[in-house]
Amino acid sequence: MKKDVEAITAATITSKSLAKIIKTAGDAAIAYMDQKVMMASMEVEKPNGETSIVAPPTASTGFPIGSSEGKSKEKIPPQAGGK
């Protein structure tokens, strides 16, 4: 019984730890992509103060602004022996 509890606790800790690593990486990646989009938008503005049309971020950086529109339906092929 004690061994079972230990094993389940260990598996829970593993699961939570891996999920936390994935979430941290995901959050940082999104923040980075957003930063790139903002920087690219500022670079497009002309230095002499002339009015200019800021190009959409997707055109200059490839990083879309916070939405999931147009989400690719492409599926990543599963690992060998996986799904």
Added chain:
Amino acid sequence: MKKTKLGVILMLYASIACASLAIVYAFTKDSIERQSEIQLQTSLKEIFPQASTFELVEDLTSPEPNIKFEAVYEVKSDAVPLGLAIKASGPSYGGNATLLVGIDLHRSIAGVRIVALNDTPGLGMNASNPTYYVDKVKKVTFLGQFEGNILLIPSR
């Protein structure tokens, strides 16, 4: 006198064992590093099959103090960005776990691969088992459950 002799013999054995280990390590170090690099490149190509280049990004660090980003790659296909791949490590039950997380341009998880994990065999280690399903009906693996999930904006 006899105890001293035994101690000296033991010390000799230990020294020989240490020296042997050091020599084997020195000879195999390059090979191990090469294999790790090949494994990493394979995982990157599995997550982003259409990618042609993986450019290292230097200025992205982890916001969490106990999670470390070992490498960050900007994934591109003929100069067109596809997303980011982050090799991150953090504490788990049996020591540090290292994962490769791919995030595509649509803010969703393109894929996750385990680079290193030393957890409880049979339970924690099932996270890396491709035949262990968290959803047996849909046959979803532990890592598979994250794929395609859209990430929310961090500040929310």
